[in-house]
Amino acid sequence: MIDALAQALPSTTDSDRPWLTWYSPDERIELTGHVVSMWQAKCAGLVAAEVGPDATVHLEMTPHWRTVTWCAGVWLTRGAILLPPTDGALVEKLPTTTPNLSVTFRNHWLFPPADVQVLVSKESFATCWPTALPPLALDGIAEAMSYADRFDPLPAEGDEPALLVVHDGGLRTVSRDALAASTPRAAAEAARAAGARALLVREETTERAMLGVLAAWQTGLTALLASPDADASLIAAAVRQEGAAGA
Numbered sequence: 001m002i003d004a005l006a007q008a009l010p011s012t013t014d015s016d017r018p019w020l021t022w023y024s025p026d027e028r029i030e031l032t033g034h035v036v037s038m039w040q041a042k043c044a045g046l047v048a049a050e051v052g053p054d055a056t057v058h059l060e061m062t063p064h065w066r067t068v069t070w071c072a073g074v075w076l077t078r079g080a081i082l083l084p085p086t087d088g089a090l091v092e093k094l095p096t097t098t099p100n101l102s103v104t105f106r107n108h109w110l111f112p113p114a115d116v117q118v119l120v121s122k123e124s125f126a127t128c129w130p131t132a133l134p135p136l137a138l139d140g141i142a143e144a145m146s147y148a149d150r151f152d153p154l155p156a157e158g159d160e161p162a163l164l165v166v167h168d169g170g171l172r173t174v175s176r177d178a179l180a181a182s183t184p185r186a187a188a189e190a191a192r193a194a195g196a197r198a199l200l201v202r203e204e205t206t207e208r209a210m211l212g213v214l215a216a217w218q219t220g221l222t223a224l225l226a227s228p229d230a231d232a233s234l235i236a237a238a239v240r241q242e243g244a245a246g247a
Helices: 004-008 033-051 065-076 176-181 185-193 206-218 232-242
Strands: 018-024 027-032 056-060 080-083 101-104 116-119 161-167 170-175 198-201 222-226 244-246
Touching: 004 065, 004 176, 004 206, 018 033, 018 065, 018 232, 027 033, 033 065, 033 101, 033 116, 056 065, 065 080, 065 206, 065 222, 161 176, 170 176, 176 206, 185 198, 185 206, 185 244, 198 206, 198 232, 206 222, 222 232, 232 244
Parallel strands: 018 222, 056 080, 056 101, 080 161, 101 116, 198 222, 198 244
Antiparallel strands: 018 027, 161 170
8 A cells, every 4th residue: 555655755757847956055956756756766775675674764864855865765665764863862862763774974973783874975966975985884875876766665554653753862753644644735735826836945854854845745846945054045046946935
């Protein structure tokens, strides 16, 4: 059964319009649904090959277009994403769950007890990690590129976990159905009714960013994902250029 979360993700046939546009102080990247689908499939292929379905994946990645594809890739494999606390003290605050896989943008963010560790460059046109990898760590771009461009979502029940959020010494679980239902969809629908082509997503945390991205996709809008360090002038220019409204 393909649940509501998997249904919100783009597929290989979604090539007619942008699904995700990324703005940072250094770049603008536009991805069609087909391209997002390709990258999420490659991420899913790596996850499935290294740790199998139903895995717990520690993801310490700031809001970024690559973060979106890794989240979606984990969900295609019926996995759950373990999000660290905002202060980054995961080891001290992890209650009981040890992730199977750790995926991060920085070497010192990796979670050593994880079975497999993956480093991902934030550079949009990078084809590999820019420096020597730590022992046993995988290159999240070079390795992912070797997997197929298509990965059909594994059947999943809506009550299975999508997010595991470490907070105040405990673990908050968000099911797949709850995640799909808690997006700011009403704001996205209002934006679309007003003629917007895109929904602005500017958040400090991966959880909040993914809620905004999913809301855009659920309503047929482009997710205009802005870097947390984008200033007000860049945001204003992006909103004008992309025909976006805020969530």
